[in-house]
Amino acid sequence: MKKVIMGNHALSYGAMLARSEVIAAYPITPQTQVVELLSEMCADGTLHAKFIKVESEHSAMAACIGASLAGARTFTATSSQGLALMHEMLHWASGGRHPVVMGNINRSMAPGWSIWTDQNDSLSQRDTGWMQFYCASNQEVLDTTIQAFKVSEALYIPSMVILDAFALSHTYEVVDVPDQAVVDRFLPKFKPYARVTPDEPHAFNGLTGPENYFELRYKLQKDMERGPALIEETGLEFERLFGRRLRLVDDYLCNDAEIILVTSGTAGYTARVAVDQMRKAGLKVGNLRMRVFRPFPFDACRRILPKAKKIAVVDRNISYGHHGMFAQEVKSALYQHAGHPPVFSFIAGLGGRDITPGTFREVVDYTKAHETPEDNILWIGVKK
Amino acid sequence: MPKKKDATKIVFESEKDVPMMPMSLGSMLFNKTGSWRNIRPEIKLEECIQCGICWKFCPDMSIEIENEWPVVDYDFCKGCGICAEECPTKCIVMVEERK
Amino acid sequence: MKKPKKMTMTLPAEEYVGSGNLACQGCGANLALRYVLKALGLRTILCIPACCWAVIDGAFPHSCVSVPIFHCAFETAASSATGVKAGLEMIGDHETTVVAWAGDGGTFDIGLQALSGAAERNDNIIYVCYDNEAYMNTGIQRSSATPYGAWTTTTPVKFFKDQPKKDIDAIMAAHSIPYQATASIAFPEDLIKKMKKARDIKGTRFFHIYAPCPTGWKSRPEDAVKLARMVVQNGIFPLYEVEHGEKYTLNIKVKDKKPIDDYFKLQGRFRHLKPEHLQAIQAEVDRQWARLLKKCEQS
Numbered sequence A: 001m002k003k004v005i006m007g008n009h010a011l012s013y014g015a016m017l018a019r020s021e022v023i024a025a026y027p028i029t030p031q032t033q034v035v036e037l038l039s040e041m042c043a044d045g046t047l048h049a050k051f052i053k054v055e056s057e058h059s060a061m062a063a064c065i066g067a068s069l070a071g072a073r074t075f076t077a078t079s080s081q082g083l084a085l086m087h088e089m090l091h092w093a094s095g096g097r098h099p100v101v102m103g104n105i106n107r108s109m110a111p112g113w114s115i116w117t118d119q120n121d122s123l124s125q126r127d128t129g130w131m132q133f134y135c136a137s138n139q140e141v142l143d144t145t146i147q148a149f150k151v152s153e154a155l156y157i158p159s160m161v162i163l164d165a166f167a168l169s170h171t172y173e174v175v176d177v178p179d180q181a182v183v184d185r186f187l188p189k190f191k192p193y194a195r196v197t198p199d200e201p202h203a204f205n206g207l208t209g210p211e212n213y214f215e216l217r218y219k220l221q222k223d224m225e226r227g228p229a230l231i232e233e234t235g236l237e238f239e240r241l242f243g244r245r246l247r248l249v250d251d252y253l254c255n256d257a258e259i260i261l262v263t264s265g266t267a268g269y270t271a272r273v274a275v276d277q278m279r280k281a282g283l284k285v286g287n288l289r290m291r292v293f294r295p296f297p298f299d300a301c302r303r304i305l306p307k308a309k310k311i312a313v314v315d316r317n318i319s320y321g322h323h324g325m326f327a328q329e330v331k332s333a334l335y336q337h338a339g340h341p342p343v344f345s346f347i348a349g350l351g352g353r354d355i356t357p358g359t360f361r362e363v364v365d366y367t368k369a370h371e372t373p374e375d376n377i378l379w380i381g382v383k384k
Numbered sequence B: 001m002p003k004k005k006d007a008t009k010i011v012f013e014s015e016k017d018v019p020m021m022p023m024s025l026g027s028m029l030f031n032k033t034g035s036w037r038n039i040r041p042e043i044k045l046e047e048c049i050q051c052g053i054c055w056k057f058c059p060d061m062s063i064e065i066e067n068e069w070p071v072v073d074y075d076f077c078k079g080c081g082i083c084a085e086e087c088p089t090k091c092i093v094m095v096e097e098r099k
Numbered sequence C: 001m002k003k004p005k006k007m008t009m010t011l012p013a014e015e016y017v018g019s020g021n022l023a024c025q026g027c028g029a030n031l032a033l034r035y036v037l038k039a040l041g042l043r044t045i046l047c048i049p050a051c052c053w054a055v056i057d058g059a060f061p062h063s064c065v066s067v068p069i070f071h072c073a074f075e076t077a078a079s080s081a082t083g084v085k086a087g088l089e090m091i092g093d094h095e096t097t098v099v100a101w102a103g104d105g106g107t108f109d110i111g112l113q114a115l116s117g118a119a120e121r122n123d124n125i126i127y128v129c130y131d132n133e134a135y136m137n138t139g140i141q142r143s144s145a146t147p148y149g150a151w152t153t154t155t156p157v158k159f160f161k162d163q164p165k166k167d168i169d170a171i172m173a174a175h176s177i178p179y180q181a182t183a184s185i186a187f188p189e190d191l192i193k194k195m196k197k198a199r200d201i202k203g204t205r206f207f208h209i210y211a212p213c214p215t216g217w218k219s220r221p222e223d224a225v226k227l228a229r230m231v232v233q234n235g236i237f238p239l240y241e242v243e244h245g246e247k248y249t250l251n252i253k254v255k256d257k258k259p260i261d262d263y264f265k266l267q268g269r270f271r272h273l274k275p276e277h278l279q280a281i282q283a284e285v286d287r288q289w290a291r292l293l294k295k296c297e298q299s
Helices: A007-017 A032-043 A057-070 A080-085 A087-095 A138-155 A180-186 A210-225 A227-242 A266-280 A298-307 A325-334 A357-369 B053-057 B082-086 C028-040 C052-056 C074-090 C105-109 C112-121 C168-174 C188-199 C221-233 C261-265 C275-298
Strands: A002-006 A022-024 A050-052 A074-079 A101-106 A131-134 A159-164 A172-176 A249-252 A259-263 A285-290 A292-294 A310-315 A343-347 B039-043 B063-066 B069-072 B092-096 C044-048 C069-071 C097-103 C126-131 C179-184 C205-210 C240-243 C247-250
Touching: A002 A007, A007 A032, A007 A101, A007 A138, A007 A159, A007 A172, A022 A032, A022 A057, A022 C074, A032 A050, A032 A074, A050 A057, A050 C074, A057 A074, A057 A080, A057 A087, A057 C074, A057 C112, A074 A080, A080 A087, A080 A101, A087 A210, A101 A138, A131 A138, A138 A159, A138 A172, A138 A180, A138 A227, A180 A227, A210 A227, A227 A292, A227 A298, A249 A266, A249 A298, A259 A266, A259 A298, A259 A325, A259 A357, A266 A285, A266 A357, A285 A298, A298 A325, A310 A325, A310 A357, A325 A343, A343 A357, B039 B069, B053 B063, B053 B082, B082 B092, B082 C221, C028 C052, C028 C097, C028 C126, C028 C188, C028 C205, C028 C221, C044 C074, C052 C097, C074 C097, C074 C105, C074 C112, C074 C126, C097 C105, C105 C112, C105 C126, C112 C126, C112 C168, C126 C188, C168 C179, C168 C205, C168 C240, C179 C188, C179 C221, C188 C205, C205 C221, C221 C261, C247 C275, C261 C275
Parallel strands: A022 A050, A022 A074, A074 A101, A101 A159, A131 A159, A259 A285, A259 A310, A310 A343, C044 C069, C044 C097, C097 C126, C126 C205, C179 C205
Antiparallel strands: A002 A172, A131 A292, A249 A285, B039 B092, B063 B069, C179 C240, C240 C247
C-alpha cells in the first residue's frame, strides 16, 4: 500500500513489518520519529513487541544484545553522539554474533553541535564488524531494513541501515509499504544459534585466551565474506516478491563512462541528476552509488570501476590525517588490480553543507582538467 | 550428596570445532585447585558434632557430606582454613601440606 | 562410635556452583553466589559484567556454574539483564529469573546509570551487588564502595580513602523499588530466606551482599566468614530489608553493638589508621546505626 512517509518512519515500518520483538532505544535528533512511531505501534498493538525506554544509547545496545541472546529479534535506532556512545557495544554485538538491526541517521559528530548530515558517525564504526547499508530513498530504507534482518540472521552478524539526517530522515516520499503476509514469506522467524536458557545452560563470552580468540574472530570475518553474495541473492528474492531489486551497488551509466563518480547516501541520487545533466552537455560520466559499505563490495568495484579513465570519489566524511573513507576503500580495492585508473578523492558536504548537481559539475570539471589529483584531498565547497 | 563428575579440558584442534559464539561446553572440574594449597584441613571425626557448619561455609564446595559425615575433597580444597576457623568444636585442624 | 545422627543442614543441599573455579582462597564472592543460587535454583540466568566473577567462572569453553551465564560489558549488568528478561518474555518464557550479578565497581560506579535506569523503569530483574569494597578483579583499586580509611592501590597509605562509602542502599531506596535487602555471607540462612522472598516479587529487586576479600583486604583467608559476621554485629553493615523505599525492617537484631576495633584489627588495609581515625569511624557508625533504627521504628 502506498503511503507518503518520512525516512524515519520508513525505518519504523521496516522494523514493524520485520516483526521486531524487542526494541530498546534512546531519543536523539534526528532519529526521534523512528522510535516515537514504533512506540505508538507497540502501544496500539500494531507491533507485538517490548519497547524498553532505556536511559542511554549504551544501555540500548546492551539491552538489544541481551534480548537477542535470549532468542528475540531486536531493533534499535540512533545517530552520531548516540552511535559513538554505543561504540563499545557495537564490538560486542558483532563479536557475540547477535543479529541486531539498527537504523542510524547520519549526523555530524560534535563539537560544535550539528544536527545536519555527514557520514563520519557511521564510518567511524566501520571496523566494529557491523554490516553497513547506505540508503538514498525512503523506499530503499524500508526495503533495506527488511533485507537486513534476513541477511543478519543468516550470518549472525548485526547490520546498520543508514540514512542522511534531514535530507532523508525528515523528507517525505511515496513509499510502497508491503503486505505483512508477503514480508512473512520473505523473512522467517529468528533462529538463534544458541541462547541463554536454563534448558541448555552455557556461559557466554567467558574469559578467552590467545589459544581461542583468534579462531572466533576468524569465523566472524569468514561469515562476513559470505555477505556480498547473500545480499545479492536476497536482493533478487526481494525483487521476486516485491518487485524491487536490492543490490550491492547502484551503477548508472558506468559502462561507457570516462569518469565514474563514486557516491553514497542521498548525494548518490543527486549525482544521478548531475550525470544526466552532464551527459546532455556531452560529458561521458557515470555514477556508482555504493549501497553496501560493509562487507565491502570488492568484486563490484573491480568489475565496474576500471572501465573508466578516472574515478572521482565524493566523500561526505573524512578520516582525519588521511582522506575520505570511501576513497580509501575504493583505492584499496583497486590497488593490485591491473590498469586501475587514478582515484580522485573529493570531500564535500560535511556538517550538512549542501551537495548539489553543481557540486558534481565542479568535481567533474576538476577531474577532467587533471591527469592525476594534485593532492590527497580535493575540497569542494570550503570557504578558503 | 552426588559424587562429582570428572571433566577434561577442552582443546580445539581446528576453527571448525570452535562454536560460532563464545560459549561454554564443559565444567571446570578438570581444574584441580587442590594443587593451590599449602595447608590442608583434617577433620577429627570423633569430635565432630555434625553441625554442618564446615560444609555450609566452604567457599569451594570442597566439603561433601557422605553418610552424614563431612569429607574433604582434596582434589579441590584450596586450603583457605575457613572450615577450621568456623568449626565450633575446633575438630578441624590445618596441617602443612606434604609434597 | 557415636549414636547415628543426621548432619544438620540449615541450607538446601543442592550445589549450583562447582569446584575447580578460579576464586582466591577464602573468597566471599564465591560463597555469595553459592548461597544465592541455592535460593533461586536452576531456572535462573545470570548476567555478569566485568568483576571477579567474570573470571572465577573459568575460561572459555568452560564454566563452573550450572545455570546459564551471560558475561556482559562492564556498565551493562542492569541493562543486559533488562534486555534478557524482555527477550525471554517475548519468546514465551515468563518463569526464568534473570539476575544481574555485579561487583561493587560495576554497581556503585560505572554501572550506576544502568542500574538507576532499570530501577526507575521497575524492570523485572533481581540485581545483586556482591560488595568486596574495591575493584578487586583488576588488582585492588578503590571504588566508591571502598570504606573511609582503607588502603587500596589507588589510595596508598599516605592518601588513604578519604571519602565515606557511597550509600547505595539509600540510592536504591530513593527509587522506591518494591524490594531491596542487605545480606552477609556469614548469615546464609537470612540471605536465602530473603532471596526466596524476592524471587516471587515482580519488579526491580536489589541485594547488597557483603563479601569479604582476603586478597584485597590483606586479611587471613580463614577470617572471611568471621569478618562478614563482625561487620553485622558491630553495626557497620546492618542486615535489613526495605520495601517500596519506605518500610524498613531490621533482620538481624543486634542488641549490644560491638565496638568496631576488632574488625579493623583483622584487616591489613586498615593497619595505618590511628586511634583518632577509628574514633571518627565509630562515631559515624553509631550515628548511622541510630538513624537506621529510627527508620525501622517509623516503618
